[in-house]
Amino acid sequence: MDGCPKGDVTLKKMAYDLVIIGSGPGGYSAAVRAGQYGLKTVIIEKAPKLGGTCLHVGCIPTKALLHSAEVWDYFTHAEEQGVSCENPRLNYPAVLQRKSTIINKHAKGVEMLMKKNKVEVIWGFGKIVGPGQVDVQTSEGTRRLETKNIMIATGSEARMIPGLTPDADRILTNIEILNLTAVPKSLAIIGAGAVGVEFASIFKRFGSEVTVLEMLPRVVPVEDEDVSKELEKYFRKIGIRVETGAKAANIQRTEAGVSLEVTLANGKVETLNVEKLLIAVGRKPNTESIGLENTRAELDRGFIKVGPDQQTAEPGIYAIGDVVAGTPQLAHVATAEGLIAVAKIAGKNFTPIKRNRIPGATYTEPGIGSVGLTEAQAKAQGYDVKVGKFPFVGNSKATILGHHEGFVKVVSDAKYGEILGVHIIGPHGYELIAEAVAAMEAEATVDTMINTIHAHPTLYEALGEAFNSVYGQAINF
Numbered sequence: 092m093d094g095c096p097k098g099d100v101t102l103k104k105m106a107y108d109l110v111i112i113g114s115g116p117g118g119y120s121a122a123v124r125a126g127q128y129g130l131k132t133v134i135i136e137k138a139p140k141l142g143g144t145c146l147h148v149g150c151i152p153t154k155a156l157l158h159s160a161e162v163w164d165y166f167t168h169a170e171e172q173g174v175s176c177e178n179p180r181l182n183y184p185a186v187l188q189r190k191s192t193i194i195n196k197h198a199k200g201v202e203m204l205m206k207k208n209k210v211e212v213i214w215g216f217g218k219i220v221g222p223g224q225v226d227v228q229t230s231e232g233t234r235r236l237e238t239k240n241i242m243i244a245t246g247s248e249a250r251m252i253p254g255l256t257p258d259a260d261r262i263l264t265n266i267e268i269l270n271l272t273a274v275p276k277s278l279a280i281i282g283a284g285a286v287g288v289e290f291a292s293i294f295k296r297f298g299s300e301v302t303v304l305e306m307l308p309r310v311v312p313v314e315d316e317d318v319s320k321e322l323e324k325y326f327r328k329i330g331i332r333v334e335t336g337a338k339a340a341n342i343q344r345t346e347a348g349v350s351l352e353v354t355l356a357n358g359k360v361e362t363l364n365v366e367k368l369l370i371a372v373g374r375k376p377n378t379e380s381i382g383l384e385n386t387r388a389e390l391d392r393g394f395i396k397v398g399p400d401q402q403t404a405e406p407g408i409y410a411i412g413d414v415v416a417g418t419p420q421l422a423h424v425a426t427a428e429g430l431i432a433v434a435k436i437a438g439k440n441f442t443p444i445k446r447n448r449i450p451g452a453t454y455t456e457p458g459i460g461s462v463g464l465t466e467a468q469a470k471a472q473g474y475d476v477k478v479g480k481f482p483f484v485g486n487s488k489a490t491i492l493g494h495h496e497g498f499v500k501v502v503s504d505a506k507y508g509e510i511l512g513v514h515i516i517g518p519h520g521y522e523l524i525a526e527a528v529a530a531m532e533a534e535a536t537v538d539t540m541i542n543t544i545h546a547h548p549t550l551y552e553a554l555g556e557a558f559n560s561v562y563g564q565a566i567n568f
C-alpha cells in the first residue's frame with residue numbers, strides 16, 4: 092500500500108520540529124532560520140549537493156556566464172573606451188570552469204551554514220507519508236522521520252513542448268545549455284520569458300547567431316509593454332533575430348543540429364536550421380511523487396495552494412517557492428516564503444508576501460528591474476494613472492558607461508501620488524530597482540522620492556528624474 096513502511100524502513104524515534112524537503116534558496120534559508128530559532132530541523136536533498144536549481148542550474152551559473160560574456164564584450168569593444176586590446180581570445184572551457192568553481196564554492200557554503208545552524212542533512216528523495224511523517228529513500232534504504240512540521244520546497248523543472256525530449260546535445264533546457272563545451276554557431280530559443288532572453292543575451296555576446304521565437308505578441312510578456320518594446324528594439328539592434336507571434340512545429344534533429352518549422356506572425360512558414368535549440372517555455376512545479384496524495388493539501392493546476400502563513404490545507408504542512416500557486420517562480424520569493432513559514436512555526440511575528448512588492452530582475456542587456464503594477468494593470472484596476480518616464484540618454488553615468496539604452500518608468504496614482512509600480516530597463520536595471528522596492532515598502536509617495544537626494548553622477552539618479560517626470564519636471568531631459 093502506498094505510504095506504508097517498506098520492508099527496510101528504519102523508524103527514527105527522535106521527532107523533529109521541522110523536516111524541509113528541498114535545499115534550494117527557499118529550503119536552505121528556511122533551515123538556517125529554523126536553526127537560529129532553535130528548532131530541531133532536518134533538510135532532505137535528492138541531488139548530490141545542496142543549493143537547488145538556483146545555485147546549480149539557474150540564477151548563479153547563468154549570471155556567472157553573463158559576467159564572463161560582459162568581460163568578453165568589454166575586451167572586444169575596448170577601443171571605444173580608449174583602450175587598445177589586440178587579439179582578445181575567448182577561452183570557453185575556462186569560462187565553464189569558472190562557473191563550476193563558483194557553484195562548488197557556494198554549495199560548500201550552504202553545507203557549512205547547515206552545520207553552523209545545527210541543521211541535519213539527509214541525502215535522498217523525500218516523500219510525505221502523512222501529516223508528521225516523511226520517508227527518505229537514501230542509498231542505504233528508506234528512513235522514516237517523525238516531525239511536527241513539514242515544509243515542501245521541492246522547486247520546479249523546465250516544461251517541455253509536448254512530444255519533444257531534450258538531449259544533452261542539440262535540444263536543450265536551462266540545464267544542458269550550461270554545459271555546452273563550445274559556443275554554438277547558431278542558437279534558436281523558443282520562449283522569450285526570463286530564461287529565453289537571458290540566454291539570448293549571453294550567447295549573442297559570446298558570438299552565436301541567436302533567434303528568439305515567442306508565441307505571444309511581445310518578449311518578456313510579464314513586464315510593462317514599454318519594457319518589452321525597448322528590449323525587442325535593442326535585441327534587433329545588436330543582431331538578435333526576434334520573432335513574436337511565432338509558432339514552432341515539426342522540430343527535428345538533423346545531421347548538423349536541429350531544424351524547425353516556424354510560422355511567423357505574418358503567416359509565412361519558414362524552415363529554420365540551427366546548431367542548438369533551447370526550450371524556455373516555463374517551468375512546472377515538482378509536486379509529483381512527493382506524497383501530496385497522503386495529505387489534504389490542495390492543488391491549483393499542479394501548484395500547491397497556501398494561506399498567508401504558507402500553510403497548506405493540511406495543518407503542519409507548509410509549501411514555499413516554485414511549487415506554490417499564485418506567486419512568481421523566483422529565488423527571492425522562495426526565500427521570503429520560507430522565512431514566513433518558519434516564523435509561523437516558531438510562533439514569531441511575520442508579514443505575508445505582498446504580491447506587488449516583489450522585485451523582478453532579468454539579467455539581459457539592457458537589464459530589467461521591475462516592481463508593482465504595470466501601466467496597463469494600474470489602468471485596468473481603475474487608478475487615475477500618472478506616468479513619469481526618464482530615458483538613460485539623459486543620465487551622465489550611462490553616457491560614461493556607454494550604455495544609453497532604456498528608461499525608468501514610474502506608474503503612480505494621481506490622487507495621492509502613490510507609487511503603484513516602477514519599471515526599469517537600462518544599465519544595471521536589475522540592481523537599480525532596489526530603491527523603488529524600498530520606497531514602495533516604506534509607502535513613500537512620488538513627492539517623497541522627489542525630495543530624496545540622489546548622488547551625482549550615478550545611474551540611480553535616473554530614478555529621481557523619473558519621479559520628477561510624473562510632474563513633467565525632470566531636469567536633464
Ligand code: NAI
Nearest residue numbers: 282283284285286287305306307371372373374420452453
Ligand atoms: P516564462 O513563463 O517566464 O516564459 C516562457 C515564455 O515562453 C512565455 O513568454 C510564453 O509565452 C512562451 N512560450 C510558451 N510556449 C511557447 C511555444 N510553444 N512557442 C513559443 N513561445 C512559447 O518561463 P521561463 O522563461 O522558462 O522562466 C521560468 C520561470 O523562472 C519564470 O517564472 C521566470 O520568472 C523564472 N526565472 C527568473 C529569472 C530571473 O528572475 N532573472 C531567470 C530565469 C527564470
